[in-house]
Amino acid sequence: MTSLPNNPGAKKLGLVIDLDICVGCHACAVNCKEWNTGGHSAPLTDENPYGNDPIGVWFNRVHTYEAGDGANGRTVHFPRSCLHCEEPACVTVCPTGASYKRESDGIVLVNADTCIGCKLCSWACPYGAREYDYADGVMKKCTLCIDRIGNDNLPERDRVPACVSTCPASARHFGDLGDPNSEVSRLVEERGGYDLMPEMGMKPVNKYLPPRTRPVSTASNTTAQDITEPVSGGSGSRFLDWVDRALSR
Amino acid sequence: MPDDIRPDSKYENVDLSPPVSDEVKATTCYMCACRCGIKVHLKDGSIRYIEGNKDHPVNKGVLCAKGSAGIMQHYSPARLSQPLRRVGPRGSGEFEAISWDEALSTAEEWLSDIRRTDPKKLAFFTGRDQSQSLTGFWASQFGTPNHAAHGGFCSVNMAAAGIYTIGGSFWEFGEPDWEHTRYFLMFGVAEDHDSNPIKAGLGKLKTAGKAKFVSVNPVRTGYSAIADEWVGIRPGTDGLFVMALIHELLRTGHVDLEFLARYTNAHWLVRNAPGTAGHGLFVRGRNGKPLAFDRTTGQIVEASRTDIDPAMRGSFPLHDSAPGDGGTETHSVPAFQLLLDRYLDARYSPDAVAAKTGVDAAAIRRIAAELAHAAFEQEVTLDVSWTDWAGRTHDKMVGRPVSMHAMRGISAHSNGFQTCRAIHVLQMLLGSIDCPGGFRYKPPFPRPAPPGPKPAGKPHQVSPGAPMAGPPLGFVTAPEDLLVDESGKALRIDKAYSWDAPLAAHGMMHTVIRNAWAGDPYPIDVLFMFMANMSWNSSMNTSETMKMLTDTDPETGEYKIPKIIYADAFQSEMTAYADLILPDTTYLERWDCISLLDRPISDAEGPADAIRQPVVEPDRDVRPFQDVLIELGVRLGLPAFVNSEGGARYPGGYPDYLANHERAPGIGPLAGWRGENGDSHGHGAANPDQLARYIENGCFWKGEFTPSQRYFKHANKDYLEYAAQMGWIASPDQIVLQLYSEPQQRFKLAGQGFGRVLPPVRFRERIASCFDPLPVWYAPFEDSHTDPAAYPIHALTQRPMAMYHSWGSQNAWLRQIHGWNRLYMNQKSAEGHGLKDGDKVRVESPYGSVSAVIALMEGCNTDTVWTWNAIGKQKGAWNLSKDAPESNKGFLLNHLITDLLPPKDGYRFVNADPITGQAAWFDLRVRVIKDDSVQLGDGNTKALPRAPGVKPAKKLSRYGAQFLPSGNWRRNRKGGAT
């Protein structure tokens, strides 16, 4: 039954996304689409692909927000996919057991052969991470590239999610957030990685690294000082002595 | 990375290791011009997955959104599938299918005629193409000077400003030293050609967290969004901003004089004889070598001598007298003195420019201080010894870690050349050219500033039935080099290298249709174009352009542009205007060459080039354009393409040409694995299995510089000798950076009426004021003729990272991300205009009007509106449905951009940079008027018909289902829509 794993393994595979360097290029979203439309959940159907209001199944979508205003306002690109929550309602509400969380690594998946397409899981997910495939009549979602990360047919270095390996800015990291010493855990530690909407109680595994606060000025006061200190300009002015210092070629 | 992914069969038996593909083929992406290495996974003959090649020098394994959507481009329903001949009127899109033999014979017939009589009557222009070394070569073989690629409407003024100043340039021809830089200043970049390298660089820079990244851009999106500081400058005013930075650095003495003395012409003496023909030119010795004043000996000596202490300011009497000096004693001053005089002037002070640029003075001062701090207090030292041009060895490489990058935000303005030169001057003052932490050249750059040769096309160089003596494109340094007749009239159809655009280093594709239509400077017979959507997003004044393409001569009823041949792979807007269409393959179906002779993929660490190999067979009757061009060459008997018997010299077509063509002895399209046994790189005899070696290596070749060759390339002996040996430069001499640009002064003088070759009177004032040996700022031309009160807002476009110009819209995946475009506007200014988010508006310029939906944002300059580029489409183009949002909600800003400025004493200049002819897309000024009744979309009621052989597009795409195990119910599930 799709009560949550009663003895969840220590391993919590997930993504860490660095909002400080995400340039919003959509590479992760499209590469995800490309891999997965031929992968475990194939196909990621597109309706009206060449017509009005095309609508397709995507496991990863990149939003752009503006936060704050005036001098400290900023634009933040925000990729969003399934967060592989520790206590995901999308699993507990499922009447068929199609929606489940893997005990061995916490990946949340949908079994397309038992899903009846009742859509209740998508109502239960606060993050809008479920993607209903109208054509297949079943729910689909980010699989954390379950068919890549342990795929013996791929070279070791390619056994990471498609979105991670393609991110041009290296804003995406994949790893075991259950292991406090993993690279991703350390990143989260150092950069104050956070959960989305903790108030929903889903305990997301994926973490987001916040945009860094900006350096006010990199110039030491002294330089800032002496460069802004007024000097009456104009050629020949004695203030231009520096031009006369001896030079060697 | 977590190992052991275990089966967890409690709920489902997931196949953790499905076989990905039967076969993986390496090639080069062409979803944009960045040219990343890709690996294409093939399963049962169709494309399962395209991934980045981790070993490739450009992308190191990553792919952008476009590249990741290659599958949908390759299987696009808009692909042309056979040669076509126009049957309906031009623009109607009515064609009949013809055989390749018919198509080629038609082209041959049209072209051989011209070649026999007057080769100029062929205008051969190629757009987004990556084989300019072939197309340019083909043009000169044909004998027409009327050839260019897309550079003229792209960013030629950036290229030219760089080449004439530092012998290299931005674009993808240089890069910041991402690893060592401490301060990165980016001007007007949304994406650029180096799509992935820039993203990777920024990621690296920000992850390391040691550098500050400042983005100067009216809009805070994309890269600017992750900048540590966003400078929301007013469009067209960067020149002033940069000159104010220069002002501050000079005022406070934060300048690397040593660097200037060693590597630039700052100390060269300039003749100061106002009102004479020699004024402002370098003082040269008998041997023509420039001179400098040596403070140790008090003598005027050769500037290149290394044993002198050159004066950087002062005034030195000249006893020789130059022609025109009237024998009187004149004075000379170091170039640097002139620079001090200019930029210390109060009109370049931060306070003076603040209002115009919209950047407050304090911020400008602070940024100047930060630049100075990074450059002079955060020096980077590499323990690498190197030898300078004069043979002196230095045990360390010391760099000023300030880097800069700029692109179309600067270039798409009529003052772009001068602004870009100002940026290079700033770099030189800080001593941050090709040093650790600074801007770095990518080979084959640096080249002499500027390099030879001159453009061919003078009357004596163009003769019927014969190749042209030299390439159609080159670098002019004086009025004498221009391609104009005695009266000053242009000799090229695009008026490149004429007084309209003297330094038009890339030609002016954007003027060809207008000039061909007007028969100005002369009528042509055949317009032959390749890979440019010239009736739509790559032309200014789109609506007018479509009229010119279809306009007929009232007497004869003939089209004003008699014959149009166009090679495209897809049913773009432009195909509707062709008389003969030569359908190309997709990038996964052909051989291509990314050559050092053209636009290579080198990085600062070493040269690189690459190929494309066919990874899938075309399923249509299409042919690679390069093969077609070579075959036409044979049919027309172009010497370089036929053998002694008049047969094909490259019977194997393009691959044959790639392996065996030699441009100069030992130098061919590809640098890797040359020589009989493929062991020499750069030069060497043709190697019959060169292509095989490329394929083995992932379809690219990458050379590595020794550590001692990696910086100061303009003055690095080891590097210069290597470059000379590779044939990139003629001699291993130091490449002196041109702080002061003499060619500029030569043209200025001509504008002032000095010299043998003078501009027609109506050009003089403009030439005299826009050309200047030291960067100047003048307002974008549009400001001077468009009433700023009536049209108060600057209108811009930006590259969407997930779209490539017009061709991304046929892509089922990318068009979901950008299916239509809105007009973005600053929240506060919108309130001022009484506009709300979602309002329908008319956007008007003096030249046209489009309708749009408004979207409001914080991060936008208050005098600026913008939209994503080239999203709006013509109804029916790209095989999109009649009701597609691209043509029913989206809009194309180009309708508002004029291609000609209003008449000035009877003459209309191109709406372009007056120095290089670079199209001034971003000079546009508009007004925005709320209008709930406007009809959104392209306004056409009729959709372009599908060309013969172009099948109706799918209503439902289940691509990928075919890869499921047979027997899986989803594999052959039918339809089932919403």
Added chain:
Amino acid sequence: MHPAYSVIFFTTASGAGYGALVWMAIFAATGTVTPTAWTGLAAFAVALGLVTAGLLSSTFHLGHPERAWKAFSQWRSSWLSREGVAAVLAYVPALLFALGWIVFETFEGAWLIAGIVTALAALVTVACTGMIYASLRAIPRWTDVTVVPIYLVFALASGGALIFTVFAIIAPPAPEWAWAVAIMIAAAWALKFIYWQRIDAAAPVATAESATGLGRIGRVSLFEAPHTSDNYIMREMGFRIARKHAARLRIIALLLGAAVPVPAFLAAGLFSGVLTAALALAGVAALAAGILVERWLFFAEAKHAASLFYGTDTV
């Protein structure tokens, strides 16, 4: 939330059906009606008819109706599964109850117990339906404590009104029962009114700032959605109804669902025979319309947390 008609019909119809079963048990226990084949047939046709129609309609919106049976498997964790199980189980006592009433025409002993168990099963099923919604944290307004009671009273009100009317036509019970129905209806709307008060007053549970975590920087607004075309989530969760519009519909719901039926049934209690039947009939019709509006609003007024990523400020 997008108000899907199949779901609205299912919840209202089956609700009424189960409510009716409860009242039938009460009538049986109190001997208000006499067990005849004729009255039994009529009552069960209406009650089980509605329940069955509702259950069937709930499978229409499934992507794979043919797999619907799989939905019984997760009763340990899923309220939807529990509802399904309860609904099916409820048929067992209900059919026995029917057997006694229609075939053996008796309410004696075991047959009556079957009736009472039926009533309990019906209430449990309706409670499960309510819990499906009340348990969705992603739709904060639905987690209000009144949601399950509301489903229950509305089931009883609509079921009561219906079954009273049926009997009023074929075998009139003591007219005073109409007042019980009127009270139920009034209670239902009173509770609904409280629900509306509470959701209007409720503090936001999540915001665009907390959804994105960017509140640390400042006010968060959507600059660009991921795609220019919409997607499943936007269609399903993105549905928004203007406050004005909602307020108007609430009034309409109250007028149709309360202002008409309550007096109608009060009046029905004063008379007998044709007049009572006529009044009840009118009351039922108006009530049904009112409840459909109420149910439509239940969805349309609920904001889903996922909409925070698409420009909604708070939920």
